[in-house]
Amino acid sequence: MTQGKDLTVILAAPRGFCAGVQRAISIVETTLEKYGAPVYVRHEIVHNKFVVDSLRAKGAIFVKELDEVPSGAHVVFSAHGVPKVIPQAAIAANLDFLDATCPLVSKVHREVEQHHAAGRTVLLVGHRGHPEVIGTMGQVPEGSVILIETDDDARTVVIEDPENLAYATQTTLSVDEVKDILAILKARFPHIQGPRKEDICYATTNRQAAVKAIAAQADAIIIIGAPNSSNSNRLVEAALAAGCPKATLCQRATDIDWAWLESVNRLGVSAGASAPEVLVEELINTLQQRFNVTLQEVKVIDEDVVFHIPAKLRKA
Template identity: 60%
Template sequence: MTKRSLEIRLAAPRGFCAGVDRAIQIVEEALTKWGAPVYVRHEIVHNQHVVQRLEGLGAVFVEELDECPTDRPVVFSAHGVPKAVPAEADRRNMIYVDATCPLVSKVHVEAERHYRAGREIVLIGHAGHPEVIGTMGQLPDGAISLIETDEDAYAFQPQDPANIAFVTQTTLSVDDTADIVAILQQRFPGISTPHKEDICYATTNRQEAVKAMATGCDLFLTIGAETSSNSKRLVEVAKRAGAKDSKLVASASDVNWDWFDGVETLGLTAGASAPEDLVQGLIAACRARFDITVTPFTTATETVTFKLPRVLAEEV
């Protein structure tokens, strides 16, 4: 039986970013240095396949610090943690390694700078996301107001409209965030802005690649976790940019092949915490069912790397 033809448009950049690479490497290096178990507070990155692989190497994932014994090292996730967490680890004399993405740490530093300057701070982000919890936890309660939507931006009432600043979560939709920022700048012309865009290069690059290839796609699949903010934004971006349908899947095993009825062109990308083997697994699953042609769509080349924390190189 002749297989039906399927063109796969493959986005680049896709998958792991430098911050995710660094966070995973930190857990691996911690296991090499101290042996198993090494505890990790929250998922190191939002991908269950990554978490399960690290569990197999001896990592133990917990939700809170009080679940960790004091005689074993603990790693803080790439999303960042409130200041109270390392303070508690210090109080308990624990060894800890902070895997917070340096671009998230940059937002923390910005927020503290605005606070010291006496400004009221607005954080554009999603309530409950670990990165938002970590950023808001850098400062005393009430110092940061969270804005999630255009409506929130219109409704926000600062104490002093002439003395406010905004920062953003690093994994937001570039376009949605630009809309919120425009509203804030229209309402408060003097609002202080980040020195450099807070939305990280990897989030921006992955969204730009999707925008470049979505038009003409009958179906667009993003590989990523339901808990991954940047992956969910890619699904939205693909739909908005012209894909007829757009869905999030954790891996090839989550694909409903009925989705492919009438599909001649498939768009494919992966969120910043999704490993490349999941992409290749989905391509292989398509190859088993269709006569595929893979067309790469490359819109940027990423060369960013981040250094590992010094504590991993120090003598035990």
């Protein structure tokens, strides 16, 4: 039963799961169906507690490192990608592994390898400690990639051979943030080589565009996503940068700060690429219990990207 004031909820679209996340989750689920529990997963398959808990309930066991996995077991690598030493270690430990790395992250891996093979130093624009960055830097020998996190890094980085230089980017960054950093690098190093097609993934770009499209219409925006989800945090930043007075990250409806919503009449809602739509529905249902909710949706683009699971699982 609705009560209280009227609240317009503006849903950004697209939102939630991207093709890479859907593929990674399907790999774990299909591996469980084919081989039975347990199936081990190195690190969180995607950065979302609800998803991880759901897979754990089906028989997935999440581990930090491969030495926690018994010999002969089935193990899945997360969507964020892993350094080359991880598959090598899995083979040495007699583990049957499946790689759930997002194909768009794998694209960045191959770019970095190709630049290294051509004798170029690679500048990787990304966030230190993020699993995707660790995996990308781990495709080539240590010291071959220099991490660029900020504008200041771009302004001060010292390159021994600026004629043999390339860049790549983490796939889940803010489009605007990367644009500024790349502008600095290209001004300093006119011969720097980049990808033929930008590294920031379509889903990150589309979700940021959708949030920007609703920012000016909303008194506040809630982004459903995990605190350790890069693309979800970037959506909060995009909302604020596009003019929304306030925006916050919320893992699920139970985490809502109701005092934060007191002066809000028009609430924007989106979800990071690793957040399932069921959590958006949960949020709306919870809001409907307190407010007279009117729903609107603002769609900036239709998405039809699909990434298939590995062939040996499709045969199941």
